[in-house]
Amino acid sequence: MPVISAVHTHDVRFPTSLELDGSDAVNxxxxxxxxxxxxxxxNGEEGHGFVFTAGRGNEIVVRAIESFGALLxxxxxxxxxxDLGAASRLLVHDSQLRWLGPEKGVSHMAAGAxxxxxxxIAARRAGKPLWRYLAELPPEELVAAIDFTHIxxxxxxxxxxDILSAGQEGKAERIASLEEAGYPAYTxxxxxxxxxxxxxxxxxxxxxDQGFPLIKLKVxxxxxxDRRRLGLVRDxxxxxxxxxxxxxxxxxxxEAVAWLRELAEFDPYWIEEATSTDDVLGHARxxxxxxxxxxxxxxxxxxxxxxxxxxxxxxxxVMQIDSTRVAGVNENLANLLLARKFGIPVCPHAGGVGxxxxxxxxxxxxxxxxxxxxxxxFIEYVDHLHEHFAEPVIVRAGRYLxxxxxxxxxxxxxxxxxxxxxxxxxxxxxVGDRAAVAGRGTP
Amino acid sequence: MPVISAVHTHDVRFPTSLELDGSDAVNxxxxxxxxxxxxxxxNGEEGHGFVFTAGRGNEIVVRAIESFGALLxxxxxxxxxxDLGAASRLLVHDSQLRWLGPEKGVSHMAAGAxxxxxxxIAARRAGKPLWRYLAELPPEELVAAIDFTHIxxxxxxxxxxDILSAGQEGKAERIASLEEAGYPAYTxxxxxxxxxxxxxxxxxxxxxDQGFPLIKLKVxxxxxxDRRRLGLVRDxxxxxxxxxxxxxxxxxxxEAVAWLRELAEFDPYWIEEATSTDDVLGHARxxxxxxxxxxxxxxxxxxxxxxxxxxxxxxxxVMQIDSTRVAGVNENLANLLLARKFGIPVCPHAGGVGxxxxxxxxxxxxxxxxxxxxxxxFIEYVDHLHEHFAEPVIVRAGRYLxxxxxxxxxxxxxxxxxxxxxxxxxxxxxVGDRAAVAGRGTP
Numbered sequence: 001m002p003v004i005s006a007v008h009t010h011d012v013r014f015p016t017s018l019e020l021d022g023s024d025a026v027n028x029x030x031x032x033x034x035x036x037x038x039x040x041x042x043n044g045e046e047g048h049g050f051v052f053t054a055g056r057g058n059e060i061v062v063r064a065i066e067s068f069g070a071l072l073x074x075x076x077x078x079x080x081x082x083d084l085g086a087a088s089r090l091l092v093h094d095s096q097l098r099w100l101g102p103e104k105g106v107s108h109m110a111a112g113a114x115x116x117x118x119x120x121i122a123a124r125r126a127g128k129p130l131w132r133y134l135a136e137l138p139p140e141e142l143v144a145a146i147d148f149t150h151i152x153x154x155x156x157x158x159x160x161x162d163i164l165s166a167g168q169e170g171k172a173e174r175i176a177s178l179e180e181a182g183y184p185a186y187t188x189x190x191x192x193x194x195x196x197x198x199x200x201x202x203x204x205x206x207x208x209d210q211g212f213p214l215i216k217l218k219v220x221x222x223x224x225x226d227r228r229r230l231g232l233v234r235d236x237x238x239x240x241x242x243x244x245x246x247x248x249x250x251x252x253x254x255e256a257v258a259w260l261r262e263l264a265e266f267d268p269y270w271i272e273e274a275t276s277t278d279d280v281l282g283h284a285r286x287x288x289x290x291x292x293x294x295x296x297x298x299x300x301x302x303x304x305x306x307x308x309x310x311x312x313x314x315x316x317x318v319m320q321i322d323s324t325r326v327a328g329v330n331e332n333l334a335n336l337l338l339a340r341k342f343g344i345p346v347c348p349h350a351g352g353v354g355x356x357x358x359x360x361x362x363x364x365x366x367x368x369x370x371x372x373x374x375x376x377x378f379i380e381y382v383d384h385l386h387e388h389f390a391e392p393v394i395v396r397a398g399r400y401l402x403x404x405x406x407x408x409x410x411x412x413x414x415x416x417x418x419x420x421x422x423x424x425x426x427x428x429x430x431v432g433d434r435a436a437v438a439g440r441g442t443p
Numbered sequence: 444m445p446v447i448s449a450v451h452t453h454d455v456r457f458p459t460s461l462e463l464d465g466s467d468a469v470n471x472x473x474x475x476x477x478x479x480x481x482x483x484x485x486n487g488e489e490g491h492g493f494v495f496t497a498g499r500g501n502e503i504v505v506r507a508i509e510s511f512g513a514l515l516x517x518x519x520x521x522x523x524x525x526d527l528g529a530a531s532r533l534l535v536h537d538s539q540l541r542w543l544g545p546e547k548g549v550s551h552m553a554a555g556a557x558x559x560x561x562x563x564i565a566a567r568r569a570g571k572p573l574w575r576y577l578a579e580l581p582p583e584e585l586v587a588a589i590d591f592t593h594i595x596x597x598x599x600x601x602x603x604x605d606i607l608s609a610g611q612e613g614k615a616e617r618i619a620s621l622e623e624a625g626y627p628a629y630t631x632x633x634x635x636x637x638x639x640x641x642x643x644x645x646x647x648x649x650x651x652d653q654g655f656p657l658i659k660l661k662v663x664x665x666x667x668x669d670r671r672r673l674g675l676v677r678d679x680x681x682x683x684x685x686x687x688x689x690x691x692x693x694x695x696x697x698e699a700v701a702w703l704r705e706l707a708e709f710d711p712y713w714i715e716e717a718t719s720t721d722d723v724l725g726h727a728r729x730x731x732x733x734x735x736x737x738x739x740x741x742x743x744x745x746x747x748x749x750x751x752x753x754x755x756x757x758x759x760x761v762m763q764i765d766s767t768r769v770a771g772v773n774e775n776l777a778n779l780l781l782a783r784k785f786g787i788p789v790c791p792h793a794g795g796v797g798x799x800x801x802x803x804x805x806x807x808x809x810x811x812x813x814x815x816x817x818x819x820x821f822i823e824y825v826d827h828l829h830e831h832f833a834e835p836v837i838v839r840a841g842r843y844l845x846x847x848x849x850x851x852x853x854x855x856x857x858x859x860x861x862x863x864x865x866x867x868x869x870x871x872x873x874v875g876d877r878a879a880v881a882g883r884g885t886p
Contacts, residue, residue, distance in 0.1 A: 028538045056510065056539035057550060063506040064549065067499065095471045099497035102692070102720065102743060105548015106507065107500065150719040153696040153728075249545070253596040276593040277545065278748045280723060281755050285596075300545060305721045312724050 002043035002077040007069030007114075009062045010036040012412065013055055013422040014353060014385055015431045024193050024218040024248040031055030032353040032385060033422070035062045035110070036412060037069065039117035041077045045124075047117030048410040051109040051324045052352040058422065064110035068097065072114060081122045085145040088115050088330040092147065104302035108327055115328030116358075120408045130329070130408040131364035135175060139164035146334045147304075154308045160337050167369040174368045182399035183363050184213055186244070186378040188351060190233075191217030197232060204233050211398035214242040214269060214378050220250030223262055230266040239267070246272035249300070253282040257289045270294035270318050277301055283315035296320055299349035303327070304334040311342040318376075322349045323358035329408070332362050340370050351382035356393045357409040360400050388416035445486035445520040450512030450557075452505045453479040455855065456498055456865040457796060457828055458874045467636050467661040467691040474498030475796040475828060476865070478505045478553070479855060480512065482560035484520045488567075490560030491853040494552040494767045495795040501865065507553035511540065515557060524565045528588040531558050531773040535590065547745035551770055558771030559801075563851040573772070573851040574807035578618060582607035589777050590747075590770075597751045603780050610812040617811045625842035626806050627656055629687070629821040631794060633676075634660030640675060647676050654841035657685040657712060657821050663693030666705055673709040682710070689715035692743070696725040700732045713737035713761050720744055726758035739763055742792035746770070747777040754785040761819075765792045766801035772851070775805050783813050794825035799836045800852040803843050831859035 017029040034050040035058050051061045068091055072080070080087040091111040092103065100107035123133040134142065143160045190203030200217075207215045217233065219226040226245075233243055245268040251259060256274040263271075271293055275282045277300035287295040298320030301307055310316045319339045321332055339346045346366055348359040356379070363379045371377075379400055386392035390411035394401040403409055419427040456476040477493040478501050494504045511534055515523070523530040534554040535546065543550035566576040577585065586603045633646035643660075650658045660676065662669040669688075676686055688711040694702060699717040706714075714736055718725045720743035730738040741763030744750055753759045762782045764775055782789045791806055793799040799822070806822045814820075822843055829835035833854040837844040846852055862870040 027542070030539060030542070054539040054542035056537065057507075057543045060503065060507045060510050060543065060549065060553075064500075064503045067503050094499065096473060096497040096499035099470070099473070099743075100500045100503060100549050100552075101547075104544075104721070104745065106503065106543050106550055107548055109543075110503075148695075150692075150695055150722060150725070152698075153725065249593075252591075252593055255595075276748050278547070278746065279593060279752065281752045282593070282596065300542075302547065303721065305719050309722065309724045 002041040002045060004039060004072050004075050004077055004080075005042040006040040007066065007073065008038040008040065009065050009069075010417050011058050011062045011422045012036050012417055012420050013058055013428070014420055015428070016384065017055070018431065024220070024246065027054055027248060033058040034353050034412065035065055035113065036417060037065045037113050037117060039069070039072065039114065039121070045077065045121055047120035047124075048407070048412070049113040049116035049120060050354060050410055050412070051113045052355055061106055061110055064106050065113055068107070068110050068114055077121070080118050081125070083144075084115075084118060084122065084330060085147070087118050088145070088147060088327060091115060092327050103305065103327065108302060109324060112324060112326055112328035112331070115330060116408055116410060119329040120410060123408060124406045127406050129361065129403045129405060131361040131368065131403070132175065134333075134361070134365040135171065135368035139168070142333060145330050146337070147330060148334070150305045151308045151334060151338065154312060155334070155338050155341050159341055163337055163340050163370060167372060170372065171369055174372060178364050178368060179402045182396070182401045183360070183367060184374055184378045185381040185395050185398055185400050186214035186216060186347070187212045187381045187383075188216040188246070189381075189383050190215055193218045193221050197229065200229060201232060201236055204236055208237055208241060213398055214244060216244040216246055216272070216380070218248065219245045219263065220247035220259070223259060226263060227266075230263060234266055242269040244269040244272060244296070247274050249273045249276050251275050253279070253285055256286050260286070260290045260293060264290065264293060268293060270296040272296040272320065273299070278306070280306065280309045280313050280315055283310060284313040287315055287317070294318055296347065298322065300325060304331050304338065307335050307338055311338055311344060316344060319344050319346045320349045321346055321359065321362060323355055323362070336362060336366050336370050345371070345373075345376045347378050348380060350380040351384065353385045354389060354410065354412065356381055356386065357389050357391065360393060360403060361409060364402060388412050445484040445488060447482060447515050447518050447520055447523075448485040449483040450509065450516065451481040451483065452508050452512075453860050454501050454505045454865045455479050455860055455863050456501055456871070457863055458871070459827065460498070461874065467663075467689065470497055470691060476501040477796050477855065478508055478556065479860060480508045480556050480560060482512070482515065482557065482564070488520065488564055490563035490567075491850070491855070492556040492559035492563060493797060493853055493855070494556045495798055504549055504553055507549050508556055511550070511553050511557055520564070523561050524568065526587075527558075527561060527565065527773060528590070530561050531588070531590060531770060534558060535770045546748065546770065551745060552767060555767060555769055555771035555774070558773060559851055559853060562772040563853060566851060567849045570849050572804065572846045572848060574804035574811065574846070575618065577772075577776075577804070577808040578614060578811035582611070585776060588773050589780070590773060591777070593748045594751045594777060594781065597755060598777070598781050598784050602784055606780055606783050606813060610815060613815065614812055617815060621807050621811060622845045625839070625844045626803070626810060627817055627821045628824040628838050628841055628843050629657035629659060629790075630655045630824045630826075631659040631689070632824075632826050633658055636661045636664050640672065643672060644675055644679055647679055651680055651684060656841055657687060659687040659689055659715070659823070661691065662688045662706065663690035663702070666702060669706060670709075673706060677709055685712040687712040687715060687739070690717050692716045692719050694718050696722070696728055699729050703729070703733045703736060707733065707736060711736060713739040715739040715763065716742070721749070723749065723752045723756050723758055726753060727756040730758055730760070737761055739790065741765065743768060747774050747781065750778050750781055754781055754787060759787060762787050762789050763792045764789055764802070764805060766798055766805070779805060779809050779813050788814070788816075788819045790821050791823060793823040794827065796828045797832060797853065797855065799824055799829065800832050800834065803836060803846060804852060807845060831855050
């Protein structure tokens, strides 16, 4: 039997803050980073995974992956891969490590990266990209992979089985259509707060010309700036072009309501992260008070348990799953099924580094075998750092093309890992002085 | 000016799992541990703090403290100590590190330990134990230390000022009474799931004889066991003796309701952690469906933002703050004031290692200057590991006696730190074989 023989970790960071890519009202200077893990078995099989972070602290997640990885060393790989539900529970519910969350923050993300390495191996063994591997698993096997702990009041195993069984009808046609025509994307590339009006307008024009059906602008820094920028984009693209806005948790609840009333005339397609990601009741109140504006959140929601409540409280119109915030593929299966149960579209969060490559699989799978719909559904797209991956995403005419390589899409190129390993990779040595000025350098 | 010159960390663990002390339905085998930090300035001043963990993963928190500690190195200690609100924001809202939470899990606990080292220095400089230092600060200074971000819809700075100003009346008498007579305790020592019926009854008898006004039993492993144990304790102590129960998040919402209906005849004083600590709506539903049984939670609540919602949703009758789960003294000030605003008693979580030593200060302060009441309020007490601290708590006749040494109470004895440093301390070398059997040893 193949045995897990090593858990290799890498602290990979990109100096994105030097260009203010990714700047918003809260994340003013991110260095897009990956706490990267390569799980190796003694027969040569490998699984890849990572956690996305904003720079400082990436080393903490690396340490956490090493600690959780110790739970896997020496174990039978076949046993883990053949029961990915049990494998997930082994990591997520470890009786001592659980205290560090439970199921949130650094520890949860680290467990998720390792869970994902096992799905990567499972999909590689099947010779399929993750989305297709999931879509072609029997509903019973998918249900067995899901942890229903603390969500069974909203989604039971039988509910999940019913949804997935219903999703079998027409699945082959939908898979064929995905491989032919892909899945809708939207782009945040024009709208970072650090960009000038000129750059905002140029990139917005480009996005519309390229066929993106929706763009997103960051807001929440200054009300006057937000109104000016939205007005400029409306003048450019017209009244009907969908433009979403994103406050990145900048506001308290009353402030969110007041601010959004000032932006309502620009008819935002949704308002994202209007307040704390942990404030279910706050999101529900904001949604009531600014109706009919759509409310979206999720990129920082730590678990299916909080998503469950956002749905139960009727706090959101759009659910934004993230691929490395929760405990891996298993938990995002639960999230997709919760959304389907409550009739809410999923528009995944992406960007950063590698998030597009990972998260696209969930939308493709959702269309193939869960919701069966693309209405009001888009995968976020940002044109950063794709060149570092073994299979970079391809977006054409505003649509993600279906990934084809076996696995979950997490594999980064070895030369990129080496060059951007922090702090000693050649890339960091090269930008060293400028980076020091930007205040980096957590040891 | 004194400058912060070092952040010393220690991975301290105690092999408590060998005796099943601390065993409950979820935490089946904790090794009570502290990710310990000693902040040192170049003038010789020192502040102490720590994060409590359950064993494995303590090393992750140690790493996180080192990373967050780098933000403090080289800074002016006076400036930090003279504006503890700004000091807290510096750590909690770091623009890159924030992604790791935000405000939850490993990163939040690590930030809290460092925030606490600064309060330790502030209280030492004033020559007072923390509770008295807080009680004697002007209300305006306390308000300035609080981060109202994402709670202002429930507690405004003016609300806080009003509560603290009202708390000035009779404060001197209450401080005198605390120094004279202490504050009520309750004990969980009898009720661990791993204990035999004989040990349960012997310790319950002792607790009642010692004057504890309330004891707590762990439940949620097996319904028959719970009914038998509660029946035995009721037979022993009578119908009217307050006996709380604690399920440590073992149940889903419907299961909690059904299980608790089977325990209602034993008239539990409260049910603690009936479901996921993150499930505000679940707690609210359970409370409605098992009324009038009191619902308690909080030891694993990550932030003031979740406490706010538990109060807004009328989900709890008892709020259980923890001293090392949230971001230090500042955030617990917010928690105490939220509880006061909503008229809910605070009964702090303690036990583990050092949690009694730290958390008692918040109840003493609450009585002196916030709620002014001890009705329905008790500090948890477990008789573990106090001997390792510079000022062990003293409980007499069921009451905590007022701590008197300057500081926050976090200081552990150097010889204890050395002996129980994991994995190379002499204590660990000694229990090595037995510990290996118990499955410890995350590298």
